Amino acid sequence: MSKLWQARFFTTVNHLRDLPKTTVPEIAFAGRSNAGKSTSLNILCNQKGLAFASKTPGRTQHINFFSIGGAHVAMHRKDPTNVDEIRAMLVDLPGYGYAEVSGDVKLYWQRLLGDYIQRREQLAALILIMDSRRPFTDLDIQMLEWFAPTGKPIHCILTKADKLTRNESTTALRQAQAKLDSYVDEDGEGFPFTVQLFSALKRIGIEEATAKIIELAGLDQDEAAEQAERIDGDEDGAPQA
Numbered sequence: 001m002s003k004l005w006q007a008r009f010f011t012t013v014n015h016l017r018d019l020p021k022t023t024v025p026e027i028a029f030a031g032r033s034n035a036g037k038s039t040s041l042n043i044l045c046n047q048k049g050l051a052f053a054s055k056t057p058g059r060t061q062h063i064n065f066f067s068i069g070g071a072h073v074a075m076h077r078k079d080p081t082n083v084d085e086i087r088a089m090l091v092d093l094p095g096y097g098y099a100e101v102s103g104d105v106k107l108y109w110q111r112l113l114g115d116y117i118q119r120r121e122q123l124a125a126l127i128l129i130m131d132s133r134r135p136f137t138d139l140d141i142q143m144l145e146w147f148a149p150t151g152k153p154i155h156c157i158l159t160k161a162d163k164l165t166r167n168e169s170t171t172a173l174r175q176a177q178a179k180l181d182s183y184v185d186e187d188g189e190g191f192p193f194t195v196q197l198f199s200a201l202k203r204i205g206i207e208e209a210t211a212k213i214i215e216l217a218g219l220d221q222d223e224a225a226e227q228a229e230r231i232d233g234d235e236d237g238a239p240q241a
């Protein structure tokens with residue numbers, strides 16, 4: 001069972017001053033509206049209604065936080081989340097690129113998102129959700145270029161791969177990797193940018209994305225520590241002399 005299945009709604013934020021005081025690693029999901037961000041989050045967390053898959057894109061201009069670790073999967077939704085036990089946060093950023101938002105809203109978006117992704121220390125990595133048929137729109141590039149100077153990883157998820165033929169998928173993946181590899185810093189060093197194909201419909205890439213997010217959030221180290229603890233506390237597992 002994936003640790004991401006523990007995800008629970010934690011809080012929603014409309015101003016940077018209201019960001020949660022938690023210090024656990026955050027993994028933020030960004031993407032153009034309609035790219036499939038909510039659908040991907042829901043499938044990765046195995047919960048249909050976790051992130052709101054909206055029929056009216058562009059409506060949600062706030063940042064939603066989902067906690068991992070503060071509650072067990074089987075717990076009732078209404079049971080309180082144990083804040084001390086939260087190990088990571090999944091962060092659903094407002095979708096962008098919605099044609100009908102006004103200039104003011106765009107500016108507000110730019111500040112909220114730009115400030116959060118550039119300045120939030122506990123932000124560990126960015127997951128950039130893009131439609132595999134038209135990745136790297138201007139605003140996707142904007143996100144990438146805002147975040148690159150932090151030196152933190154970006155993992156790109158190319159959604160709706162079911163809409164592409166096998167050949168088209170291979171090409172899309174290769175082109176996306178080439179695009180990411182074309183970014184280098186002043187010393188000519190590449191950035192920690194990765195990419196994969198994904199389809200919620202055909203369930204492609206779910207394991208790959210899950211493993212990546214768990215690694216980026218440091219939850220795999222948690223797992224290793226828990227396992228070591230179990231072996232330590234288990235006499236049968238003690239090394240033989």
Ligand SMILES: Nc1nc2c(ncn2[C@@H]2O[C@H](COP(=O)(O)OP(=O)(O)O)[C@@H](O)[C@H]2O)c(=O)[nH]1
Pocket residue numbers: 031032033034035036037038039040052053054057095159160161162163198199200201202
């Ligand atoms: N064919 C296909 N459609 C998808 C997939 N993921 C999402 N969609 C559709 O794309 C639209 C936008 O999805 P949504 O998750 O709300 O996008 P968001 O605006 O980025 O959160 C919806 O109609 C989804 O049903 C997928 O893997 N395959």
Ligand SMILES: [Mg+2]
Pocket residue numbers: 034037038039052053054095
């Ligand atoms: Mg959405």
